[in-house]
Amino acid sequence: MDFPFIATAHAEAVQEVAHTAPKMDPLHHFQVVNYIDINPLGLDISISNSVLWMWIVVGVVIGLFHLALKNPTLVPGRLQSVAEAAYLFVETMINEIIGHEGKKFFPIIFTLFFFVLFCNWTGLIPGSFTVTSQLIVTGTLALGIFGFCIFLGAMHHGWHFLSFFVPHGLPPALLPLMVPIEIISFLARPVSLSVRLFANMTAGHTVLGVLFFFTATLEWFGAWLPFGFTVVFTGMEIFIGFIQAYIFTILTCVYINDSLHMH
Amino acid sequence: MIASAHASAGGAAASSGLPQFEPSVFESQIFWTLVSFFLLMYLLKKYVLPPIITILDSRASRIADDLQKAEASRKEGERLLMNYQGQLVAARQVAAQTLDEARMEANRYREQALEELNKELAKKKNAALLEIEQAKQKAMEEVRDAAVELSMLAAEKLIAKSINAKDASRMVQEAVTQLGKQSQLH
Amino acid sequence: MESLPASFIGMGLAATGLGGAGIGLGYMFGKAIEAFARQPSAEGQLSKYVWIGAAFVEAIALYGLVLAFIIMGKG
Numbered sequence: 001m002d003f004p005f006i007a008t009a010h011a012e013a014v015q016e017v018a019h020t021a022p023k024m025d026p027l028h029h030f031q032v033v034n035y036i037d038i039n040p041l042g043l044d045i046s047i048s049n050s051v052l053w054m055w056i057v058v059g060v061v062i063g064l065f066h067l068a069l070k071n072p073t074l075v076p077g078r079l080q081s082v083a084e085a086a087y088l089f090v091e092t093m094i095n096e097i098i099g100h101e102g103k104k105f106f107p108i109i110f111t112l113f114f115f116v117l118f119c120n121w122t123g124l125i126p127g128s129f130t131v132t133s134q135l136i137v138t139g140t141l142a143l144g145i146f147g148f149c150i151f152l153g154a155m156h157h158g159w160h161f162l163s164f165f166v167p168h169g170l171p172p173a174l175l176p177l178m179v180p181i182e183i184i185s186f187l188a189r190p191v192s193l194s195v196r197l198f199a200n201m202t203a204g205h206t207v208l209g210v211l212f213f214f215t216a217t218l219e220w221f222g223a224w225l226p227f228g229f230t231v232v233f234t235g236m237e238i239f240i241g242f243i244q245a246y247i248f249t250i251l252t253c254v255y256i257n258d259s260l261h262m263h
Numbered sequence: 264m265i266a267s268a269h270a271s272a273g274g275a276a277a278s279s280g281l282p283q284f285e286p287s288v289f290e291s292q293i294f295w296t297l298v299s300f301f302l303l304m305y306l307l308k309k310y311v312l313p314p315i316i317t318i319l320d321s322r323a324s325r326i327a328d329d330l331q332k333a334e335a336s337r338k339e340g341e342r343l344l345m346n347y348q349g350q351l352v353a354a355r356q357v358a359a360q361t362l363d364e365a366r367m368e369a370n371r372y373r374e375q376a377l378e379e380l381n382k383e384l385a386k387k388k389n390a391a392l393l394e395i396e397q398a399k400q401k402a403m404e405e406v407r408d409a410a411v412e413l414s415m416l417a418a419e420k421l422i423a424k425s426i427n428a429k430d431a432s433r434m435v436q437e438a439v440t441q442l443g444k445q446s447q448l449h
Numbered sequence: 450m451e452s453l454p455a456s457f458i459g460m461g462l463a464a465t466g467l468g469g470a471g472i473g474l475g476y477m478f479g480k481a482i483e484a485f486a487r488q489p490s491a492e493g494q495l496s497k498y499v500w501i502g503a504a505f506v507e508a509i510a511l512y513g514l515v516l517a518f519i520i521m522g523k524g
Contacts, residue, residue, distance in 0.1 A: 027281060032288040044290040051291060054299040061303060065311040072318045074325060080318075087315045107312065111304040136289045140296045192508075199511030200504075202283065202518075243504045250501070281518040 026209030030133055030202065050137070053129040057118045086114075090249070097253040098260065105256055108148075112141070113249040120201060120241030124234060126212075132244075133201040135194065142194035145252050153259035164262050193251055200244050204237045411435045459520045466513030473506040 036047040068079035076084060090110045094102035102109075116132060123130025131137050153161040165182040166175065211233060214226035415431050481499040485492045 031282040032285065032292070034288070034291075038291075043294070045294045046288075046291045048288060048291060050288070051295040051299075054295055058299050058303045058306070062306050062310070065307070069311065069314045069318075072314050074318070074322055076318075083311075084315060084319060087312075087319070107304055107308045110312070111300065111307055114307070115300055115303055133283065134292060135283045136292045137296045140293045141300065144297070144300075195512060195515060196505075196508035198283065199515045200508060202281070203511045203514050240504070240507075243500055247501060247504050281522060284519065284522055 026206045026213065029129065029205065029209060032134070049129045050131055050134055053122060053131050054119070054137075057115065057122055057131060060122060061114045061118050093250060094253060097250065098257045101260055102253070102256070105253075109249055109253060112145075112252060113245055116141070116197065116248050117242060117245035120245055121238065123201065123205065124237055124241070130201050130205055132197055133205055135198045138194040138197045139190070141248075142190040145193070145255060146190040149255045149259040152256060153262075156260055157262065161259075161262070164258070189251075189255060193248065197244050197248055200240055204233070204240055208233055208237065407435070407439060410439065414438070456520050456523060460517040463513045463517040463520060466516075467510045470506050470510030470513075473509070474503060477502050477506060 032048045032050050034046040034048045035052070038045050038047065064079075065083055068083035072080060087110070090113055091106065094106060094109055098105065119131040119137075122128055123133065150161075153164065157163075165179050165186065167178055167182065170178055208230060211226045211230045215223050215230060218226065411432060414435050415428075418431065477499065481495060484495055
């Protein structure tokens with residue numbers, strides 16, 4: 001007995017299911033999509049979702065601070081105390097690590113902290129885009145800091161800055177071994193700085209993406225478990241977003257301090 | 264295998280790994296990251312940091328002011344306390360002095376009174392003693408006189424011979440002295 | 450060897466790096482709790498460094514994850 005039409009129907013049904021069943025793709029929300037292509041003078045400055053969210057972050061940071069400091073009072077309100085606490089937080093960090101000379105770097109460190117922090121946090125809004133999950137964004141920031149530190153060191157110490165790569169109190173016989181290690185560890189700084197932030201954000205959002213996928217696709221009796229996990233992980237991601245922004249800035253402070261004081 | 268940005272943007276991203284490693288979108292992101300960062304820095308520097316610094320400074324100066332005021336009023340209070348304590352000490356001294364004086368006065372009065380009393384008593388005692396002595400003397404004289412008269416009478420009667428009063432008196436004196444000795448011996 | 454299965458194996462191997470980070474995190478938090486138990490008054494100061502250290506160790510694990518993703522792209 002041969003019922004070819006059943007077989008074909010079955011095959012079609014399978015194909016149908018394969019088409020309609022949601023496909024797990026937790027990396028989809030890292031996709032950069034160009035909204036407007038702009039290519040003046042061969043330079044690609046297209047507006048993508050990443051760029052859009054950078055602007056939103058800038059707007060959110062400025063907006064929140066504006067709201068907090070709209071009519072500043074001597075006895076601060078809630079938002080104002082948060083803004084002041086943020087200022088003092090960064091100030092303490094700079095004072096602890098760089099010391100008194102660090103005052104002139106305050107705007108850079110402050111901006112860096114809030115840019116990274118709000119890039120991390122706005123990425124947690126469902127449907128948004130996490131700017132810091134882009135390796136090139138964190139890489140640009142890290143390389144910028146790296147270049148800035150070299151520039152600072154060269155300005156402060158001139159050629160003497162090269163002694164940065166020679167550890168103190170080392171027998172001269174070990175120098176050929178240690179100097180390359182020091183140079184490599186110095187060059188690894190921007191890499192580790194950028195990859196740490198990017199990997200944290202990517203991993204966190206991937207996990208969230210997988211959990212959301214399960215929440216959306218499982219039956220109701222199975223979905224509550226991953227849903228609970230998404231709640232927990234979102235809280236965790238808020239914490240990690242803060243910690244990573246803190247570490248990014250604190251390491252920047254350490255690097256600037258190294259350039260100024262050479263170990 | 265690295266697909267072009269637009270191809271991977273259309274879908275099928277999973278097969279080509281992380282979308283972050285897609286070099287075709289790097290250029291615009293580098294540019295806009297730098298622009299956004301410096302824009303944010305400019306805006307923060309211009310509109311956010313000055314008010315925070317102003318308010319923190321004003322609060323710090325206000326607190327320093329208040330502290331100074333508190334310190335001043337504390338000093339004033341301390342001064343007042345010292346003043347008051349000084350006054351208290353002075354008052355205590357005055358009171359103690361007055362008390363001492365009163366005590367001394369009282370002592371003086373007492374001693375005076377005691378002295379007067381003693382004097383009076385001594386005077387009275389002396390007077391009494393004198394009186395007693397006088398009375399004794401008188402009594403002795405009377406007794407002697409009586410004894411003289413008696414013995415004279417007795418002698419007259421006994422020897423019927425009158426002796427002059429002088430001799431008789433001497434004999435009586437001897438007799439009395441003997442009598443006194445005997446009485447003392449007893 | 451086929452490139453796809455090999456890349457899957459490679460991704461799995463890259464993910465084993467998480468084990469090291471797990472050991473590191475456990476060691477660090479264990480030591481931290483020990484320190485807090487000995488000196489509860491130091492908890493405020495030390496916990497800051499614990500969290501920073503935790504983030505560093507965690508980042509090491511995520512380097513492995515990034516490697517896995519890179520292999521996934523090449524596979």
